[in-house]
Amino acid sequence: MFVSSSPVGRFRFPAAVALTAGVLLSVSACGSIDPLASGGSSDAPSDTIVVGSAGFAESEIIAEIYAQALEAQGVTVSKQLNIGQRDVYLAALQDGSIDLIPEYSGNLLQYYAADSTARSSDEVFDALSSALPDGFRVLERAAAEDKDSYNVTAEFAEKHTLNTLSDLANLDETFVVAGNPELAERPYGPRGLTDVYGVKANLMTFSPINDSGGPLTVSALIDGTVQVADIFSTTPAIAENKFVTLADPKNLILPQNVLPLINSDSASDLVVKTLNNVSAQLTTEDLIDLNARNQGDEKAAPAALAQDWLTEKGLLSS
Incomplete structure (x- = not known):
């Protein structure tokens, strides 16, 4: 994908990175508004789900899909998109600046458990669920992968x-x-x-x-x-x-299923059901098509792409 960052966010740093001045500067350098400028928790009401994205287009598209699907079910949503790389947005999730962000299973596992021997999609998902810090939760993974x-x-x-x-x-x-x-x-x-x-x-x-x-x-x-x-x-x-x-039969590159990473306190039954319904229908072919429309001549915006995809899948009706 023709972007300055990648699905992996692929730099590993300690999960509880503090939002120091240097980190804040790196967020501002992403070319978007600084979603963490308030220096901590989000200004959104406590019953609002704040959806974030990493600093690349595919993450923003998936975040828009999550946000619009939740809104269609009556959930109040705020968005803080294009935050940056993994160390920054995980710190934001940790301090409550955001509540939800799209992630990729294999690289998130390697962030928290670099020595994990998990290789299959099921093994990676199970290991990831165990490796997450208290207060974080992953919901059902999609068939969609970007690796x-x-x-x-x-x-x-x-x-x-x-x-x-x-x-x-x-x-x-x-x-x-x-x-x-x-x-x-x-x-x-x-x-x-x-x-x-x-x-x-x-x-x-x-x-x-x-x-x-x-x-x-x-x-x-x-x-x-x-x-x-x-x-x-x-x-x-x-x-x-x-x-x-080139095929990778020995899984040198871990499976990278798209899945929602969410603060446990925000994972109500309605939120979980809605996001699991999204994951049940999101495929790798969908991601390729969405990226092509975003990067090609159409230059379709992430919000428009999300609306089109959700409408096609029948997920915008209450």
């Missing part, structure tokens, strides 16, 4: 018979892997390709491109500057350019 994925051009895949990450171990020539700078140190980065799939480290070079699998990464893959690129799986450019996403 890191390793991609090659169709020509490169055909030339080297590449279908899975295991096939990269058969390469006998040097090749370049591109991704956000932090990928170099991630367990699912180049080191993971070697440790889990036996990819030859001496043939693999890492090229940092800081656009979260966006246009610079896509261009580098197309023109052959890099041969393998980490691109988030719901990015429309994958299909548009007929890239081949």
Whole structure:
């Protein structure tokens, strides 16, 4: 997705990060109003659900879906969107500045339990539910996923018979892997390709491109500057350019199901039922379509996309 941040929020910091002046400055740098400028709890009434989002478009779209679905059921909603990366919005959830935010199961688990051995979607969800701090709760996960994925051009895949990450171990020539700078140190980065799939480290070079699998990464893959690129799986450019996403049968990259993360005190029966109904219908294909409409020629706004999706799914009627 062609944004400055990513679904992972993919930097890990202690969960109880205080909202220091430096953190507040990082929020302001997101280019939106500073939702935490009041320095703590939200100004919303106590019976209002404050819905937040991370600092990228897909998170904002899902947050709008959550907010509008709740409003359709008579829940009073306030929105604090485009907050920033995970350390910032989890601190906001901790101090009550927001009550609810879309999250991604695998990376949220790694934030709280970096050494977890969970690998399947069910294992990750169960481990996450246990790893969350007191006062936090995750609701039902959607089938929809947005995760890191390793991609090659169709020509490169055909030339080297590449279908899975295991096939990269058969390469006998040097090749370049591109991704956000932090990928170099991630367990699912180049080191993971070697440790889990036996990819030859001496043939693999890492090229940092800081656009979260966006246009610079896509261009580098197309023109052959890099041969393998980490691109988030719901990015429309994958299909548009007929890239081949290499399968990950050993779950080097954890499942990343979309799910609501909520303050337990805000999880009334009505809120839980409404958000679970959203998750029951949200698919990966939906995310790809929503992102394409947002990033493509239409440039549809997140609020409009949310309304269209909820109407299509029949979730706007009381």
